[in-house]
Amino acid sequence: MRLIAWVIRVLVFVLLLVLALANTQTATLNFLAGYAWQAPLILIGLAFFIVGLLAGLLSALPAVFRMRMENGRLKRELRTAREAPAPVVEPPLPPVI
Template sequence: MRYLFWFIKFFLFVIMFGFAMHNAEPVTLKFFLGYFWQAPLALLLLVFFVIGAVFGLLAAFSKIIRLRREIVGLKKELRARQTVTDFPPDLLVEQPRDAL
C-alpha cells in the first residue's frame, strides 16, 4: 500500500512538472497605475493557489476558535454539574440547545 501511494505521488509530480514545463513562457500580469509583473504561467498559478489556500484557512480559523471556546465552556459546565450531583454522567444528557 505504501508503494502505491509513492507511485501516485510520483505520477502526480510528473504530470504537474510537465504542465509547468509546457507553460514556461513569461506571462505579463498587469496591475493598476502601470505596474506589471512578468513571470512564468506555472509560477503565477502556484502563487495564486497558495494565496487562495491561505485566505481559506484564515476564513475557517475564526470558526474553529469559536467552536473550541464553546467546547471548553461546555466541558466546564459538565464538570460543574458532575460535582454538584452524584448522578452518573449518563443522566446529565440534555437535548441540544438548538433543537426545536
C-alpha cells in the same frame, strides 16, 4: 489502502511536475495603474495558489475560534456535571388499589 493513496499522490505530483515544466514561458500580468509583472507562468500560478490558500485559511479562522470556545465551555460543563452528586431517583410507588 495506504498503497493506493500513495500511488494517487505520486501520480498527482508527477502530473503537476509535468505541467510546471511545460509552462515555463514568460507571461505578463497587468495590474491597475500600469503596473505589470513578468514571470514564468507556473510562478504566477503558484503565487495565486498561495494567495488563495491564505485567504481560505483566514476566512476559516473565526469558525475555528468559535468552535474552540464552545469546546472549552462544554468541557467546563462536563467537569461541573461530573463533580456534582447525582440525584437519587426512587422508583415510582405501585398504584394503590
